[in-house]
Amino acid sequence: EIQEHKAEREVIPGQDYVLGEDDADEFNPAEVVTKKNVTLNRKEAKRSAIVQRFIEMYALDWNYTYPDGKDALKEAATWVQPRSLHPEYDPGIGAALHDLASRRILKADVGFKGTQLKLTLELEGGQRVIFKPQWFERDHIITGRPYDGADRHNAEMVGFHLSRLMNYRRVPLVAGRTIDLARDIIPVATDQLLKTFFRKDSNLCFYGKCMYCKSEADGVCAKGTKMEGAVVIFLPPQFEYKKHRHPWQRTYRDDKKARWEVDDAYCSLVKKVPLYREGPLLNDIMDACVFDYMMGNADRHHYETFKDEPDSMLMMWDSGKSFGNPYHDERTILAPLYQCCRIRRSTWERLQLLQEGILSDVLKSIMKQDPLSPLLTEAHFKAMDRRLIDILNIIDKCILNHGEDYVIVKDRYS
Numbered sequence: 554e555i556q557e558h559k560a561e562r563e564v565i566p567g568q569d570y571v572l573g574e575d576d577a578d579e580f581n582p583a584e585v586v587t588k589k590n591v592t593l594n595r596k597e598a599k600r601s602a603i604v605q606r607f608i609e610m611y612a613l614d615w616n617y618t619y620p621d622g623k624d625a626l627k628e629a630a631t632w633v634q635p636r637s638l639h640p641e642y643d644p645g646i647g648a649a650l651h652d653l654a655s656r657r658i659l660k661a662d663v664g665f666k667g668t669q670l671k672l673t674l675e676l677e678g679g680q681r682v683i684f685k686p687q688w689f690e691r692d693h694i695i696t697g698r699p700y701d702g703a704d705r706h707n708a709e710m711v712g713f714h715l716s717r718l719m720n721y722r723r724v725p726l727v728a729g730r731t732i733d734l735a736r737d738i739i740p741v742a743t744d745q746l747l748k749t750f751f752r753k754d755s756n757l758c759f760y761g762k763c764m765y766c767k768s769e770a771d772g773v774c775a776k777g778t779k780m781e782g783a784v785v786i787f788l789p790p791q792f793e794y795k796k797h798r799h800p801w802q803r804t805y806r807d808d809k810k811a812r813w814e815v816d817d818a819y820c821s822l823v824k825k826v827p828l829y830r831e832g833p834l835l836n837d838i839m840d841a842c843v844f845d846y847m848m849g850n851a852d853r854h855h856y857e858t859f860k861d862e863p864d865s866m867l868m869m870w871d872s873g874k875s876f877g878n879p880y881h882d883e884r885t886i887l888a889p890l891y892q893c894c895r896i897r898r899s900t901w902e903r904l905q906l907l908q909e910g911i912l913s914d915v916l917k918s919i920m921k922q923d924p925l926s927p928l929l930t931e932a933h934f935k936a937m938d939r940r941l942i943d944i945l946n947i948i949d950k951c952i953l954n955h956g957e958d959y960v961i962v963k964d965r966y967s
């Protein structure tokens with residue numbers, strides 16, 4: 554399938570399809586079928602078969618319950634491994650998402666880390682979660698610098714499902730949820746959080762505590778008392794992380810360019826760094842930039858790995874700055890890819906399987922059960938399909954220049 558797909562992408566648009574021998578049995582002269590239609594029908598049949606297969610594999614049942622009554626969130630905690638945060642297919646994923654979206658909130662406190670406004674909640678059963686609030690409507694467009702604007706809560710859910718669909722499994726479980734601040738949060742809020750609540754017009758708001766949350770001017774408001782947000786599962790408390798500066802970090806200043814922005818040979822420097830000379834992290838950076846480019850996240854300034862785990866994945870959490878503008882493709886997010894010209898075979902093959910709109914069709918379907926569905930506007934789904942093709946074209950060009958053996962890598966972590 555991958556090979557055929559690839560061949561199709563290389564067909565020059567407008568070129569007429571020539572009927573081959575194996576088309577003969579599909580050609581029914583009784584119908585008025587043009588040559589083009591024959592190709593389209595065959596292509597469409599194959600496309601929809603792939604879509605169906607992916608949906609079968611990745612659709613979740615949010616109503617699943619363990620027959621033996623297991624606690625879905627406690628189960629999810631046992632899945633965490635150095636190279637993946639959850640299994641590829643497991644009905645328990647649906648159960649855990651359902652619980653994130655619905656379990657009673659026992660405690661609510663200000664966020665514990667990071668620069669953006671969020672809450673730390675404890676759910677019934679003891680699971681800690683992060684709540685990232687809604688700031689914008691789905692069709693709001695952010696312009697300006699690529700990392701501008703407050704978080705997009707829906708991006709966290711899409712990030713989780715995209716990581717599944719790419720078979721990365723490097724994003725912690727996330728579900729959308731509407732909370733009633735008056736009913737679900739205020740009665741269980743710590744004083745620290747409570748004192749940041751205020752009213753604006755007839756809406757309930759809070760500003761919490763974080764680097765950019767100092768006063769009412771930084772607050773976020775519910776619609777009345779109801780607020781949408783992303784509920785992100787906390788990884789089990791025993792894990793510790795190591796924070797790394799991302800080698801392709803932006804300067805976040807208009808008057809200063811980063812080394813990677815002025816030096817096309819930047820990758821050769823990165824490859825000399827012991828951390829990237831061996832082990833999975835350079836390939837993980839490639840996986841992450843592919844993921845980020847599809848979503849439009851230009852804000853991966855740092856990343857974390859599991860402490861004392863030489864094989865640890867690059868944690869792909871925090872997609873908050875994605876989906877700012879569906880009409881802009883921020884090519885610089887792919888700098889690691891076009892400067893290093895290397896990608897895991899497993900990633901490349903998956904991207905090829907997801908072209909022709911298969912990505913958006915499958916994502917749309919597997920995200921349907923999220924309480925905040927639809928998570929994205931049509932324009933954003935289109936953007937993801939378009940960006941996927943950009944990525945494949947960059948890889949094609951790399952292969953032309955360096956050969957497939959150089960570009961397409963296979964490591965122990967593929």
Ligand SMILES: Nc1ncnc2c1ncn2[C@@H]1O[C@H](COP(=O)(O)OP(=O)(O)OP(=O)(O)O)[C@@H](O)[C@H]1O
Nearest residue numbers: 666667668669670725785786787788857870871873
């Ligand atoms: N699911 C999780 N489980 C455990 N720790 C987490 C989880 N998600 C995030 N963290 C920790 O919290 C930090 C901040 O989270 P996050 O990056 O989502 O917030 P942020 O405010 O957007 O941060 P930044 O401003 O750095 O982008 C992470 O760097 C990580 O150390």
Ligand SMILES: [Mn+2]
Nearest residue numbers: 669871873874
């Ligand atoms: Mn962030």
